[in-house]
Amino acid sequence: MMEAIAFYLFSVITIGMFAIVVFSKNALYAMSALAGGMIAISGFFFMLDADFLGAVQIIVYTGAVMALYAFGMMFFDTTKDVKENIKEGKIVNALWISAVVILIVIVSIPFISDHIMLDASTSHYTVIGANNPQAVGIFLFTKYLVQFELAAVMLLVAMIAGIILVSKKMDISLTTTVEEKIEKEEFQIKDTK
Template sequence: MFEAIAFYLFAFLTISMFYITVTTSQALYALTALAAGMIFISAFFFILGADFLGAIQIVVYSGAVMALYAFGMMFFDTTRDVKEKSGNKYIVSGLSILAAILVVVIFAAPMVSTNITANYPIVEGIGNTQEVGMVLFTKYLIPFEVAAVMLLVAMIAGIVLAGKKMDLSLTLMSGEEIQHAMEEQNKKVLV
């Protein structure tokens, strides 16, 4: 009973928040509505017994990703209204409905066949975090390491792209060149 109430409440909240995100003309409203929707989605993970996933959702999405977007929005002019694409509405809605039906088919296809057995069954009696750790560090160790390398690459790419003066390398320059560069910088600051 409580599960049903929680499900419908959070479903309503999530859908309304994401609807605001895709329809509002203010970028800041979209950002805050998206952050709220991410928090509400973590509630579904807690209802479903995936506690660790819910915590990760809050930490990574509403913590890291939203903070990154907030920093990124400082670079852009977010005060002006967002212009919308003025395309054919029938094509857009038709494609959306088609894609949604496609998703249902994709997810419902395994359920039609009844001979599905769990590959890594959930063991009763131990916490979700422990189960996740056991499966992640045995069966999914290689993908886990590859994901770590991918995050490192993404971090370096983000720093290089958004950082200033990344074309200069202090380790490869000689002492005189560094001195020269610093003097030029001081001139710029003084002028």
């Protein structure tokens, strides 16, 4: 019963956080919600007794989102007040309705689940040593070595592409900033004459 409640609680939190990511117009709110959603996902791993994967989820993905958050604070002008106008509260109402529906489902599970119960020995599969970081490392570098290296190369390519895209945008923004300054100085010189 407690596992079901925890599962639905983490589900509501995760879906709510990612809904904020999708519907928020403020980049900083979206990145904060993305970090919260990644932390909520780690709760699923801890529920499945995969402590190593839960810790990796928090460290790697939430750390990556925090790095994204830092870059977002550097690149976006956060001094401007961004006012979010939620039209007629549709998003808030949708979140409340979905939370109430999930709560009703959670409360009704004990009454419905008497007929749906599975044998505990067949419903949960465990791999001996899968939670041990050393066993995970040996498994990754023996059976899944090619896939692991392919993922590393893909991440490297994505990082290089991101650097190239950002450098092009920075060149354009620096150029326009210098041109705007020159135009303002020329306009001020004309006004003084």
